[in-house]
Structure formats: C-alpha cells, structure tokens
Amino acid sequence: MSTITTSGTWPTITMDPSAGRVTGLNTNYIKWGGSSGSGYEFNGHPVEAKLDGTEFVLGTFTHHNQPTNIPQEKFDVYLDVKVEFEGNPPADLHFTFNHFETPNTTGSSPVDDDLVDLPSFVSAENVRVNGAAYKVELSGFKGADGSIVTQFRSPEGGSNSADIIAKFSRTLLKVWQQNAIERKSGSDETAYVNVAVESASTGHVDTDPLTHTFKAPAGYVWSGYAAYATYGASGTVTGSSGALQAHISDGGKTLTFINALSVDNLELDPNGKRMVYTLGLTPEKNAQVGRHDDGKVTIESDVSTDTGKLIGTIIDAGAEDTDPVTIEVPATSPSGTQQVIVRQDGSFEGRPGGESVYMNVIVESATAQTIKTGGLKHTLTAPSGFEWDGYAAYAYYGSGNAVSGAAGAFQVQISADKKTLTFDHDFKVGNPAKDPKGKRLVYTLGLKPQQNATVGRHVDGSITIGTGTTAAKLKGTIATP
Incomplete structure (x- = not known):
C-alpha cells in the first residue's frame, strides 16, 4: 500500500471559450456560461492506494449545474490529474469527460438532468512505482448510495458530487525467445537470438525508457551486437529500427541496455506491432555440449520471470x-x-x-x-x-x-x-x-x-x-x- 496525493486541473474544453464564456481553464474549477454558470470541479486529496487492483478514490468530482445559455449542448472537457507517490516521481494522467447539457424542457428531474460520461477508462500514461509500471483504470462515479456508474446524472439547480473510483493495474509484457540458438563446441561464429516483446493483454503499452537485462545461457557470452525492429502482424518491419547501446558485464554473461517500448498483442490486435531484439552471442571456448536453459531476460520489474527464459545449445564439434x-x-x-x-x-x-x-x-x-x-x-x-x-x-x-x-x-x-x-x-x-x-x-x-x-x-x-x-x-x- 502506498500513500498518494492527487490534484487536478481542467486545461481544455471543446467549446469556443469566448462564445461559451468559459473561465477557470488550467484550474481545478472550470465554468461555462459566465461567473454564475455551470462548471466542473475536481478536488484531490491524500489517499491510501494499493497496487494490487484494489479500487480507491482518485478524487471528488462536482458538477455545479445552473441553467445557462451556451452555444453547444454536447462537448468534451479534459482533466489532467497529477498523482504523487511517496518516494517516486509524480505522474501526469489525462482523462476526458463527455458533457450533455440537456434542454430544460420540463423543470423536473431526471428528464432535465445534465449527463456526464467517461468515454475512456484507462490512462494512456504509465505511473511508475519503485521501477514497475502501472496503468490507472477508472471504474466510474461512486454516488452517495455506494453504486458505481459510468454515467453521472446531475439535476439542475445545484452542486452534485461523486467520488471518481480508480485502480492500479500492472503494465505486463509478454516476452519470449523466438528462435533457438545453436553452435558447435569450439566455434567462434556468432549466434543471433531474437527476443520478442508484446503487450500481455488487449491494451496498447507505451513505456518510459526501461532497463533490459539479459543473462546468457551456459556456454555462451554476449558479443555486444544489439539491434531492434518493430514488426507488424504480417512480419513486415513497421516503425522504428536500429542499433542499441549495450553494456556487457559479468565476464560477458550479462548484457544491459535502456529502451522504451510501444507494443501491442498481435494475436489479439492484427493492426498492432511487436518489438523484436536481435542480440549476438559467441560460444565460450570450453563450452559444455548440451542444451542450456538457464539464460534469462528481465525488463525492469514489469515482466514475470517465467516468461523471460533464454535457451542455447552447444553441439558436438563433429556434427555436420x-x-x-x-x-x-x-x-x-x-x-x-x-x-x-x-x-x-x-x-x-x-x-x-x-x-x-x-x-x-x-x-x-x-x-x-x-x-x-x-x-x-x-x-x-x-x-x-x-x-x-x-x-x-x-x-x-x-x-x-x-x-x-x-x-x-x-x-x-x-x-x-x-x-x-x-x-x-x-x-x-x-x-x-x-x-x-x-x-x-x-x-x-x-x-x-x-x-x-x-x-x-x-x-x-x-x-x-x-x-x-x-x-x-x-x-x-x-x-x-
């Protein structure tokens, strides 16, 4: 469990600010229709938040709803939320609220209630806590009766509040070795291993630069060659590719580099993309013949260790x-x-x-x-x-x-x-x-x-x-x- 502090501002609205008489941009309380008009207010606060998917209160949303004459019935209002963890750098998250300023035709609720929708429930940005990456998922609005809904109804002529409920979910990556490596005992020919990285779920994953650590399987040491390319479902290189600055340590057994990721799951998203690293290894002089499965890849703490095994085989020098x-x-x-x-x-x-x-x-x-x-x-x-x-x-x-x-x-x-x-x-x-x-x-x-x-x-x-x-x-x- 971690103590977090949240705060929010409303930077943008899809309404002409002058025509809508919008005030309070880049503050926690935005208004439209003039000083006595309607508006959104967001109030953050310190809260204990678990990192295991348990829901918590991200902040309190209030719609101050007054009859007003504005040029649009439907528009979007954007919220920036700053999340600060103890001992970790702050994270900036971005969410969108769809607003429907219903015509006040009957003078009664719920017919005249304004409607507020959350069209997107997962932050595009990662929150990093102790090296691990998390997404913030919004569950919805929690009202006084305890129910959580994705559409908030706001009666006219008052200030209507609800807590915004969220949870942290791990940004998990699927990592696997695409090809087996095999060289003869005593060979000095470099072998090249392809290590693929995808999202472990249907969601797209964008990361900050992450430390990648590769341990060579027995019988091999890293040559220093390190390159990457992004592939689509058809096998075509799509997006970025190039060489990586790699550091070798531990007598050639450990290779590290830093790289950001932008990946999908090609099995679930045919329009997505996969990152593939190509890394060079050289057989050790006295390598023992056999199949060795003690290599390992770890991408900071985002990846389960059982998905990051690296395997290499040393075969007899006389094999033809x-x-x-x-x-x-x-x-x-x-x-x-x-x-x-x-x-x-x-x-x-x-x-x-x-x-x-x-x-x-x-x-x-x-x-x-x-x-x-x-x-x-x-x-x-x-x-x-x-x-x-x-x-x-x-x-x-x-x-x-x-x-x-x-x-x-x-x-x-x-x-x-x-x-x-x-x-x-x-x-x-x-x-x-x-x-x-x-x-x-x-x-x-x-x-x-x-x-x-x-x-x-x-x-x-x-x-x-x-x-x-x-x-x-x-x-x-x-x-x-």
Whole structure:
C-alpha cells in the first residue's frame, strides 16, 4: 500500500471559450456560461492506494449545474490529474469527460438532468512505482448510495458530487525467445537470438525508457551486437529500427541496455506491432555440449520471470548438419550459374502442440561478387514434429548485421499436410564478410509444433533454391512438454 496525493486541473474544453464564456481553464474549477454558470470541479486529496487492483478514490468530482445559455449542448472537457507517490516521481494522467447539457424542457428531474460520461477508462500514461509500471483504470462515479456508474446524472439547480473510483493495474509484457540458438563446441561464429516483446493483454503499452537485462545461457557470452525492429502482424518491419547501446558485464554473461517500448498483442490486435531484439552471442571456448536453459531476460520489474527464459545449445564439434551448403543458381548478374551459401541460423525449438516458433534461413553470395537472380522457386520441407504456419518475411542485412535495404512479407504456398512450403523470390545478395557493401538475405519463417510430435532433435528438414537438387538441412527440436 502506498500513500498518494492527487490534484487536478481542467486545461481544455471543446467549446469556443469566448462564445461559451468559459473561465477557470488550467484550474481545478472550470465554468461555462459566465461567473454564475455551470462548471466542473475536481478536488484531490491524500489517499491510501494499493497496487494490487484494489479500487480507491482518485478524487471528488462536482458538477455545479445552473441553467445557462451556451452555444453547444454536447462537448468534451479534459482533466489532467497529477498523482504523487511517496518516494517516486509524480505522474501526469489525462482523462476526458463527455458533457450533455440537456434542454430544460420540463423543470423536473431526471428528464432535465445534465449527463456526464467517461468515454475512456484507462490512462494512456504509465505511473511508475519503485521501477514497475502501472496503468490507472477508472471504474466510474461512486454516488452517495455506494453504486458505481459510468454515467453521472446531475439535476439542475445545484452542486452534485461523486467520488471518481480508480485502480492500479500492472503494465505486463509478454516476452519470449523466438528462435533457438545453436553452435558447435569450439566455434567462434556468432549466434543471433531474437527476443520478442508484446503487450500481455488487449491494451496498447507505451513505456518510459526501461532497463533490459539479459543473462546468457551456459556456454555462451554476449558479443555486444544489439539491434531492434518493430514488426507488424504480417512480419513486415513497421516503425522504428536500429542499433542499441549495450553494456556487457559479468565476464560477458550479462548484457544491459535502456529502451522504451510501444507494443501491442498481435494475436489479439492484427493492426498492432511487436518489438523484436536481435542480440549476438559467441560460444565460450570450453563450452559444455548440451542444451542450456538457464539464460534469462528481465525488463525492469514489469515482466514475470517465467516468461523471460533464454535457451542455447552447444553441439558436438563433429556434427555436420549445421554446416552451410553451397547451391548453384541461375543469375542475371553476373550472368550464368552462380553460387550462393545457404544455412539455417541456429535452430528452433517448441513443445508438442505449443505456440509457433520461427526459423531464420540465411542466403549470401559465395564470393565477393553481388549476385542478382530472377524469380527463383524456393522449396522447404519442415523437420519432423513441425508444420508450416504461413508466416513468411524477409530482410536484407549489411556487415553490421543491421537491417539494410528491402524488408517485408511475401506470399507462400503450403501443401495440404503443411509439411512443404514454396514461394518465388527474386533476390540480390552479396557477402558482407568479403565485401563491406554486400548484403545477406535472411528469411524468417513460422512453424507450428505438431500435437503428437516426438521429443528430440530432428534434422530432416530441407531447403532447395531453383531447379537444382542440392539442399541445405533444416533442423528443429521438440522439447519435453
């Protein structure tokens, strides 16, 4: 429980202030219709407020209702509420009141009562208490009889008051690792983990800059690479993207950075957006072979720790199924048959019947030359235990592994058994390791773990490009339910 102090002012009204003879803007008592007219008053006070969703009194609302002649019957009045917590910075909240100045045709109540509605019940802004973010939700007006209503009726010729009832609700985020990371023991090749962040509810979440802390799973340390992008439901980059200033400590095991979030829940809001962080890890020299699930991500105290697990696998140095494959493809520039390197970046992992997981497949030139192709058919078979869910996106990346150039979603065809996925794509790829101006292509594809999938690591998926028969292996793991 925390002691809070509230105060409020009325900064704006959707009525011409001169025509409506409005006074008291930016004070706690706004009037319209002149000095003896009607108006709204808000009085805050100290109150004990729990942070567990228990309702409390945000302040007392009074409508001073006098007969008046104004140019509008319906208008909005805006309220700014300052909430001050003990030992925490103050928060400014904004609410809207819809007012209906009913015609006084009968001289009796309730027919002539003015009406006040609350059209929005959740503050757009966060209140931060001891590092955690909360929304303020209005329950409504509480009258003398104890009932809480969302529409307040105000009889003519008097001052009518009601407490505004509110509660604090946690701003929760859903956080998960989108792709499994996998490297050979003794490898010095960087692995890239994608960590997705969404709202945990139907509501949109905007946050202040938050401290993100990532603990690497056993066998890995952070490389320092940290980037982000905002994605829509189709997989298209939408909104901001770029690099992050990350700090590494604890011998490379801990990575931190500060970033603000503006996210929705794409499952519940197809027009929303999701934040995805891409972070680089390097296998440790003496990493132990096996699957390690002791990594963790925490976004201040906003996120439940059980949603922030990070997993990495170290496989035997002699394993061949992780090696890149060179595929010959017809090219328009340079003309003729050219070679591209195709490999799955790491692996992916799911549980039988669980949520979709995401695979990254990298395509780049085998030489320092940039290769341009026509529309080549891509054919992918899903590893045992998985089926394609239809999610398909692509992006080009430069030498710094930042999105560089075209990115977006594309149309795919899926077989009846959902095990084969095909699409045509005209791509242009270089090799950033051999040409600083070259760009690699990364496909991100969604798969659904099948309900009766067999637990284990499956390496029988494949990808072919063009009419050739050479295939790169695709692999995934079904984890214990």
